[in-house]
Structures are given as structure tokens and as C-alpha cells.
Amino acid sequence: MKLRDFLRDRWLSAAAVLVSSLFAAALLAALGAGAYAAGYVAALFVLGEIAALAVEYFQKRSFYAKLLDSLEHLDKKHLIAEMLPEPAFTEGKILCGVVSRAGKSMNDEIAKYRGEAKDYREYVETWMHEIKTPISACRLILENNPGSLSRSLGKDFDRIENYVEQALFYARSGSVEKDYVLKRCSLRRLVSSTVKKHAALLIESGVKVETDSLDLPVLADAKWTEFVIGQILINAVKYRRNAPAVRFAGTRGRDSVTLTVEDNGIGIPQKDLGRVFEKGFTGENGRMVARSTGLGLYLCRRLCGKMGLGLSIASIQGDGTAVSIVFPLSGMYGVVDAGPPGKAGRLTKT
Numbered sequence: 001m002k003l004r005d006f007l008r009d010r011w012l013s014a015a016a017v018l019v020s021s022l023f024a025a026a027l028l029a030a031l032g033a034g035a036y037a038a039g040y041v042a043a044l045f046v047l048g049e050i051a052a053l054a055v056e057y058f059q060k061r062s063f064y065a066k067l068l069d070s071l072e073h074l075d076k077k078h079l080i081a082e083m084l085p086e087p088a089f090t091e092g093k094i095l096c097g098v099v100s101r102a103g104k105s106m107n108d109e110i111a112k113y114r115g116e117a118k119d120y121r122e123y124v125e126t127w128m129h130e131i132k133t134p135i136s137a138c139r140l141i142l143e144n145n146p147g148s149l150s151r152s153l154g155k156d157f158d159r160i161e162n163y164v165e166q167a168l169f170y171a172r173s174g175s176v177e178k179d180y181v182l183k184r185c186s187l188r189r190l191v192s193s194t195v196k197k198h199a200a201l202l203i204e205s206g207v208k209v210e211t212d213s214l215d216l217p218v219l220a221d222a223k224w225t226e227f228v229i230g231q232i233l234i235n236a237v238k239y240r241r242n243a244p245a246v247r248f249a250g251t252r253g254r255d256s257v258t259l260t261v262e263d264n265g266i267g268i269p270q271k272d273l274g275r276v277f278e279k280g281f282t283g284e285n286g287r288m289v290a291r292s293t294g295l296g297l298y299l300c301r302r303l304c305g306k307m308g309l310g311l312s313i314a315s316i317q318g319d320g321t322a323v324s325i326v327f328p329l330s331g332m333y334g335v336v337d338a339g340p341p342g343k344a345g346r347l348t349k350t
Helices: 003-009 011-030 035-073 077-083 090-144 148-179 187-197 199-205 222-238 283-288 296-307
Strands: 183-186 208-212 217-220 245-252 256-263 310-315 321-328
Touching (some): 090 148, 183 187, 187 199, 187 222, 187 245, 199 222, 217 222, 222 245, 222 256, 296 310
Antiparallel strands (some): 183 217
16 A cells, blocks of 8 residues: 555545644634644644554555455465454454455355366266266177178277267366376386277277387376377377377386377477367367367376376477377476477387
8 A cells, every 4th residue: 555545545534634723723813822822733633633644554554465465475366365364443344354255155156166066077977987888789789790881880989989088087187186096007008008998990090009118117097097198099090191100119217207109190280289288279180180179188188287297299290299298206297288399209110
């Protein structure tokens, strides 16, 4: 609170005191009290008003300074009502009461909508689990009735399963910690399980899979990590070129293990590379593929952030893409970003 702003709000009362003091001085002089006595009384009026304004100013300035400082250092601004000091003046008490009631009302609304969101998420998760049963039944029917129509429908069921799984992990991404089990496993196991799950898609698309140095132990949740690797693998297949190949390579650093998933596909345009982790962003490549949703890499980034894994991507248009997942050996990695654009390495045989 600045002094000039405070005085601007109090100018009317100050002017009234000044006029009153002049009137009192004039009245005393008219009654023969003498100029000295009249001036003395007028000065008392003015000094009393100055003292009252000074006490009020410093009292309110201290309160509002603490209020603004508390607000500045709060991560969750809506909790300011809990941090407000009890003021000694009436206006401050009224303000505290209003802010406290508003904060309580907002917390009640937040709790209400959180409950509704939780109920809806639980319903969606239940529905997604239930829908897998008829999908499996339909797939079994197709396997027992081989033919071109069955193969065509099988592809569509693969896409349906991927969308259902994507939606399920999206619904759970807000509370990964409730379903997150950290275990020691090898990169080879994670990659092999993911490749096996998507074997039909890889075979149908003619994608060659290569591996290199995957016998490295990491601490990870197998289910969530395999989903992330699977989304990266699906993207590699989706944006493939002739003679497609995907290479999984592991490298060990001083305090981390990195899994790099590299393809020889069409790559990502430089102008899109910094936005590939944004929700719903499909970019130039996505507009060429009708099935792009812009959720795959967004979910990878979100889940890696929740699990404390690093995630980066490097690509040059027409020269393939390399996505790296960093598993910290100790502590939390905590930083997930697209990283600087770079050139993806060439595929080599192992």
C-alpha cells in the first residue's frame, strides 16, 4: 500500500478536519481568545488527524504487505484464506471473513466435482474392462473362420483394442501411484513383451525388429512402461516407409539406463518436433494419416512424468525418428521434455 494511494482515499476526511480546525480558530479569534490560542487549537486538530492517519496507514500497510507476501509464496493460491493473519481493524476482519467463506465454498465445489470425476473415471475403467470380453470373443470367432474378411476385421479389432487401452491408461494417468508397482526387470523383458503383444501388427506391416544391448536391469512398472513402449512402436509402424525397421537399443550411463526406440520411417518435420508431446497435436504427418489422434506421445510424456522417467525425441524429416526413455538408477529423474532436435542414428544390424 502506497502512502499517496492511502491519502487519496482519505482526502475527504482530512479536508473536513482542516476546515473544522480553521473554523474553530476563526471562532476563538472572534471571541477574543487571541491569535496564539486560536492557532494552538487549530494545530491540535491537524496534528491529531495526522497521528490518526499515520497509525491507520502503518497498521493497514503491515497487514496488506503480509497478505501479498503470503499470496506470492503460495503454490496453491486458493489456500490464502488459511494464511491470513487476524487484523486489528474492522475492514480487515470483514475481508478475512469474506475470503474465508469464499475459500470454503470453492473447496466444497472442488470436492463435489472431484467426486463426480472419480465416479465417472471408475465407470469408464469398468466399461473398458468389460468391453474387452466381447472383443476377445469376436477375435476368437474370426480365428475360427479364416478368410480375407476375417483378416480385415482383425485389423479393425487391433485398432479398437489399441484405442480402448489408450483410453484406459488415459483415465488412470491422473493416479498412477495407486497402480504403480516398481520392480527390477530387464530392458529385454520389457521390449520382448511389447513386441510380442504387437506381433500381428509388425508382421502385417512387414516391420523388421532389431535389438542391441538390452540385457540391462532397470527399476520400472512393467505394465505402464510396456504401454509407453507400445505407443512408440505403434507410431513407428504408422509412419513407416519401404523396408520398415525398428531398433531397440539400451545404453547405461553413470546414473541412468536409456532405452532408445529408433525407426527408419518418414521422420518428423522440424517445425512439429517441439510440439509432438502436446495433447491432440498431430502435425503434418498426422494430417496424412486419418487414424491419428494426437494422444499417443502425449500419454507417453504424461505417464513418464508420473513415473519419474525421462523422455526425449530426436528426428529429421525423411530420416527416421528416435525416442529415448531414461530410467534413473537412483532418485527421481523428474524432467520430461522434447529435448533439442537432433539427427536420429542409422539402423544397424545386430
